Amino acid sequence: MEKRVLKDDNDRVDGILKVTGQAKYFAEYELPGLTYGVLVTSTITKGKITALDTKAAEKAPGVIAVISHLNKPSAAAYEQEGGPQMKIFYTDKIFYNGQPIAIVVANTFERATHAASLVKATYAKEDFNTDFEKALKDPKAKKLQGQADYKRGIENAYKTAVVKLEERYFLPIETHNPMELHGIIADWRPNNQLTVYAKTQGVKATQGTIANVFKIPMENIQVNSEFVGGGFGMALRTWPLEIATVMASKHIGKPVKVVITRMQMFTMVGNRPAAIQTIGLGANKDGKLTGITHRAYGETSTYENFTEGVVNMAKFMYQCDNVNTAYAIVPVDLGVPIWMRGPGEATGAFALESAIDEMAHALDMDPLDFRIKNDPETDQQKNKPFSSKNIKEAYKIGAEKIGWSNRKNKPGSLIEGPWQTGYGVSVGVFNANRGKASVKGILKADGSLHLQSATSDIGPGTGTGMTLIANKLMKIPVNKITFELGDSSLPPAPSQGGSATLSTVGSAVNDVCVALKSAIAELAANSNMDATANFVDVLKKNNLPQIEVTKESQGGKERDNYSMYSFSIHFVQVKVHALTGVVKVSKIVSVGDSGTIVSPKTARSQMLGGAVGGIGMALTEESIIDHRYGRYINNNFADYHVPVNADVPEIDVNFINKPDPYINPMGAKGMGEIALIGFSAAVANAVFNATGKRIRTLPITPDKILA
Amino acid sequence: MKSSDQKPNQGDSRRDFLKKSSVITAIALTPSVAVKAAESNADERFAQLFEKIPLELTVNNKVYQTTVEPRVTLLDYLREELHLTGTKKGCDHGQCGACTVHVDGQRVNSCLSLAVMNEGKKITTIEGLANGETLHPMQAAFIKHDGFQCGYCTPGQIMSAVACVREGHTGSRAEISEYMSGNICRCGAYPNIVDAIIEVKEGGEKV
Numbered sequence: 001m002e003k004r005v006l007k008d009d010n011d012r013v014d015g016i017l018k019v020t021g022q023a024k025y026f027a028e029y030e031l032p033g034l035t036y037g038v039l040v041t042s043t044i045t046k047g048k049i050t051a052l053d054t055k056a057a058e059k060a061p062g063v064i065a066v067i068s069h070l071n072k073p074s075a076a077a078y079e080q081e082g083g084p085q086m087k088i089f090y091t092d093k094i095f096y097n098g099q100p101i102a103i104v105v106a107n108t109f110e111r112a113t114h115a116a117s118l119v120k121a122t123y124a125k126e127d128f129n130t131d132f133e134k135a136l137k138d139p140k141a142k143k144l145q146g147q148a149d150y151k152r153g154i155e156n157a158y159k160t161a162v163v164k165l166e167e168r169y170f171l172p173i174e175t176h177n178p179m180e181l182h183g184i185i186a187d188w189r190p191n192n193q194l195t196v197y198a199k200t201q202g203v204k205a206t207q208g209t210i211a212n213v214f215k216i217p218m219e220n221i222q223v224n225s226e227f228v229g230g231g232f233g234m235a236l237r238t239w240p241l242e243i244a245t246v247m248a249s250k251h252i253g254k255p256v257k258v259v260i261t262r263m264q265m266f267t268m269v270g271n272r273p274a275a276i277q278t279i280g281l282g283a284n285k286d287g288k289l290t291g292i293t294h295r296a297y298g299e300t301s302t303y304e305n306f307t308e309g310v311v312n313m314a315k316f317m318y319q320c321d322n323v324n325t326a327y328a329i330v331p332v333d334l335g336v337p338i339w340m341r342g343p344g345e346a347t348g349a350f351a352l353e354s355a356i357d358e359m360a361h362a363l364d365m366d367p368l369d370f371r372i373k374n375d376p377e378t379d380q381q382k383n384k385p386f387s388s389k390n391i392k393e394a395y396k397i398g399a400e401k402i403g404w405s406n407r408k409n410k411p412g413s414l415i416e417g418p419w420q421t422g423y424g425v426s427v428g429v430f431n432a433n434r435g436k437a438s439v440k441g442i443l444k445a446d447g448s449l450h451l452q453s454a455t456s457d458i459g460p461g462t463g464t465g466m467t468l469i470a471n472k473l474m475k476i477p478v479n480k481i482t483f484e485l486g487d488s489s490l491p492p493a494p495s496q497g498g499s500a501t502l503s504t505v506g507s508a509v510n511d512v513c514v515a516l517k518s519a520i521a522e523l524a525a526n527s528n529m530d531a532t533a534n535f536v537d538v539l540k541k542n543n544l545p546q547i548e549v550t551k552e553s554q555g556g557k558e559r560d561n562y563s564m565y566s567f568s569i570h571f572v573q574v575k576v577h578a579l580t581g582v583v584k585v586s587k588i589v590s591v592g593d594s595g596t597i598v599s600p601k602t603a604r605s606q607m608l609g610g611a612v613g614g615i616g617m618a619l620t621e622e623s624i625i626d627h628r629y630g631r632y633i634n635n636n637f638a639d640y641h642v643p644v645n646a647d648v649p650e651i652d653v654n655f656i657n658k659p660d661p662y663i664n665p666m667g668a669k670g671m672g673e674i675a676l677i678g679f680s681a682a683v684a685n686a687v688f689n690a691t692g693k694r695i696r697t698l699p700i701t702p703d704k705i706l707a
Numbered sequence: 708m709k710s711s712d713q714k715p716n717q718g719d720s721r722r723d724f725l726k727k728s729s730v731i732t733a734i735a736l737t738p739s740v741a742v743k744a745a746e747s748n749a750d751e752r753f754a755q756l757f758e759k760i761p762l763e764l765t766v767n768n769k770v771y772q773t774t775v776e777p778r779v780t781l782l783d784y785l786r787e788e789l790h791l792t793g794t795k796k797g798c799d800h801g802q803c804g805a806c807t808v809h810v811d812g813q814r815v816n817s818c819l820s821l822a823v824m825n826e827g828k829k830i831t832t833i834e835g836l837a838n839g840e841t842l843h844p845m846q847a848a849f850i851k852h853d854g855f856q857c858g859y860c861t862p863g864q865i866m867s868a869v870a871c872v873r874e875g876h877t878g879s880r881a882e883i884s885e886y887m888s889g890n891i892c893r894c895g896a897y898p899n900i901v902d903a904i905i906e907v908k909e910g911g912e913k914v
Contacts, residue, residue, distance in 0.1 A: 011850050018858030019846040019865060021793015021833035028792035061758075109787060110778050179797045179805055179859040179893050229795070229859025230893050262798040459857030459894050605853045605896060612895025637802035637891060644888040648897040650880070 010601040037258040038116040040102040045630030046128035056118040062111035068102035073251040076215035085303035088240035098267030128333040130630040146307040147327040157291030157322030161282025169351035170697040173623040174272040180229020187255035202495025203488040209238035223488035231458035233339040266635040270338030273299035279355035289320040300329040301336040308344025319376040342676040353426040353681030379563035387562035388660040394591040402571035411692035422690025428568035428677030432669035433500035436554035438491035441512035445539040455493035461602030473513040499670025508553035510665040558662040566594040568674035574686040581702030595660035595669040607653040610675020618683035767835025784822035793833035804890030807863035814870035833862035848903035856894035
């Protein structure tokens, strides 16, 4: 397979492995003596386990062990007071329905699955509440501050504005549902040596979490995660089920593999929490915003707090002297949430960008003109200029491509048979991050460059982007460059999250390449060679098979002087069927303003993916709970509807592609989040334009259109 | 099961079945010994003898003769027994298409098919699609059009896409989308997947 060469420099470096089935994901490693673990889960929502009968399971064919709080294998940190409340197998408490309470290990998957069904738990039940809206209304229910209140100018200034609105928006729980099921293979060997094959967005984070729980040195733990079948945020932490698997391997002295079920993907690995938001907007008759108020409540669990940036965007996206925000979290008896693509900003943008559209309508203004009119020159929150912002140009490109001139400001104007056509627009914005990472570069006399970093690729194309950065700097052909990742023994890098990998790790690749070039120049000078001599000749003349450099890279003071954000504009055309209420997204134009585009093919794909995720968020996705039992009732792909091929039209992706002068050497800003943030509002706004119906509760299902 | 007269009553455990089994009596164990055997490791050996049934099938032109428990799905058989892990498990319920393989030329969700149901059948998985070092045109087109991101649904998408072309469901973008909607891609590569299929169809190469 090594002989196969990619035809285009912009193709994914791991494309051949992925299309031939050779890319190995965590569950696909063959280990001698591998055993299979299956998790037993709680069938009540709150209370205590009073008895756990594991006898039948223990005697079932092929069963090696049943592990629970009754025989908890040693996890040093869990034996101490404090720490997380949900210490798996160190508590008899039930915090939510579907919580893992035991793991059955057997010599085949089928035997473990059967034996797990034989474990019988008896509980002392307690009253519970899984209904977020009910908790919000209950004065006795806890509400915790999720972010410091923010105020600029006059609080609630919208209330006294000439034109004002105050609306409430609801977002249900969504579940990440990457295609690959979560799990881990753990192989605990004598002398506390552990190897895991993990599905993780951060090999160093996984290594650190396991080291903390079992109190063994980081260097004893090897984390491998070369290919990850999607994450969207859910693999940003090491979940209790993974700790359970490590415990099981330690207990039986054999490698244990756990692959959870699709149903368990709804309860064991987090979700996007439900949110209730109120937006107040005030404007003068000319369409200048005079007040913005954004208040949000987010859902969290009772055993762990989770917060995200729901109200961030309101503070800086529009020019307005009077802004105030508040964000609180409300615990319910469900599993703890985790960031899902676009995280809180996507939640917040649905509300804010819907409200902006509503205000434009109230003013009888084109929503695009209204946005342009209120576009800020500087960041009023940080009181700094933006490092780069080409949003007006992006508006122009998108408007032209979608055919915005066909849009009528009066809703319900475009009717063709049973179909009503509408156009909508929305903005997305996310902090343009740059963290700290290290990369090792090995430049060889055979003309190749090998780069290494303990970063991840959950799908965006990390290796491809890094290869292209090195290709540009070193003038080495793409097929002579390799980038190794997903291995905790490589130079450290942060987890893949917050749209920061290309910026963070790419900068370190840049620095390594610069250092390698100067090392070669120095060698050339010392051996009386021309400064422009090819590195292969220089290495050969010096009898060096290779040279290597490791560089740690991070940003400097530029962030003190500039406000750094990535922006996106989403334009959608929808067709709404008047009789059935069906909404079809018929055309999409997305424009990304995220600095230099390093890897055009994978960047475009990321924008496509954001739009597809946005269609799901807008039209279909909702994790539904039967609050009588505290259980999810649509926890599978037949009932939890993610977009399928037929739901997605052609998507026109455009990039401004102008370098940001300050953020990093490439001038590139992150894209993963902005591809999704705001998209759902663009759909809601288009539905309003098509029908005159303003849907403020996602997803926009036919019943809501017809109501 | 061939010996239908020995079918255990509903509600009997496998262990009860072993105790009652006439096969066990045939090898002249007294009931008490049989029970004792069932309580010890001997149980495992019995289980392996009696719970597995012979299976012969062809995967990627290679004939496999094995024994397999009847409850093992074709998907788990491919992944865990044959270590052909290119075929993916995404839901185990026939809802996502990640496990799509060709069985006698038809696309099938291998998670919904028991291995034993495929006796004598010819299976093609993603590992069997390329011709040695030469990629199948659909594999090449997926790379060219970036028809994937994380790559997990990709083998199923490609197997489905090849079948989609063979079935002749490529009349329009809409038709392709419809006939590819059994394969979920959470990264959202759908438009690129359709582009890849159109390219293969228009390329006219035999798929």
